[in-house]
Amino acid sequence: MKRILIIATDGFEQSELMQPKALLEEAGAEVVTASLDDGEIKGWDKGDWGEAVKVDITVDEVASSDYDALLLPGGQMNPDILRMNERVIALIREFYTAEKPIAAICHAPWLLAEADIVKGKVVTGWPSIRTDLRNAGAEVVDREVAVDARLITSRNPDDIPAFTKALQDALMMERIPENA
Template identity: 50%
Template structure:
């Protein structure tokens, strides 16, 4: 069955954390749309410098969670910091949780989940620097390469991408999960 996945991102995402999952999803024969508040292209961050630009498939104002089977939230320091203050982005994310659709977030990506009020009582992982933020927001943080909790897949860093991609596909292949909103 062809799945349609949204990858919510804006300028400053960690290049490998969008590119690797996108390629892995497309290898399954699925569609992976980059959804962004910006039209045109968004620029990645590649470790210590600006990286490649990626074309935006759907502008956020025209996107609906109803059109997608699952959501990916790449990290990077700048990207989630911008998205977490964008009401439309938070509403888009909440709609996936409300519908019980799986979500995968890596590195700093879970910051948007904190701002959306979606981490309380969840077992999660992330880049270590935001672990205290997750704990303070009510999550149970664990230092593991990948953690799955009722359709939510989280990982720490680009080094965990192989495990993240594998678990993401497993969760996205399953039926819907219980709504948590």
């Protein structure tokens, strides 16, 4: 069974955490949600606060060696808060150094730039962060999913099916048929 770590905090884009998590669990993965503090984190959904999600573990308790991949949902607030946390950035670098897949969607590629791992990589993201990605040395493209070695990036919630499929492919997981 593949173990996937999601790192998020209050203000994560609701669909970008919930939908990939559900699809990965349906495909047989164990998905663990980590955040800065214990308890719950609240999503952002279509212009207002969304559902709360239980935090399974804090980032300070995470050992990257316990997981096969890292998933970073977007939303504007979530990655902006997380990129200021040294442990979060250290974990991203640990996954990268260990050559484990890192999937970041929407504004979450900001975290990849903060971790200084996008130089020379082909990535995508929400339009407002593309200049930041270019300034960090990335080759930025506008497509539903960009895969460069173990970095998987997407632009927005519409890209979630392709984004999740790319992560499953990177983990060599069997996918649930779309009509199942």
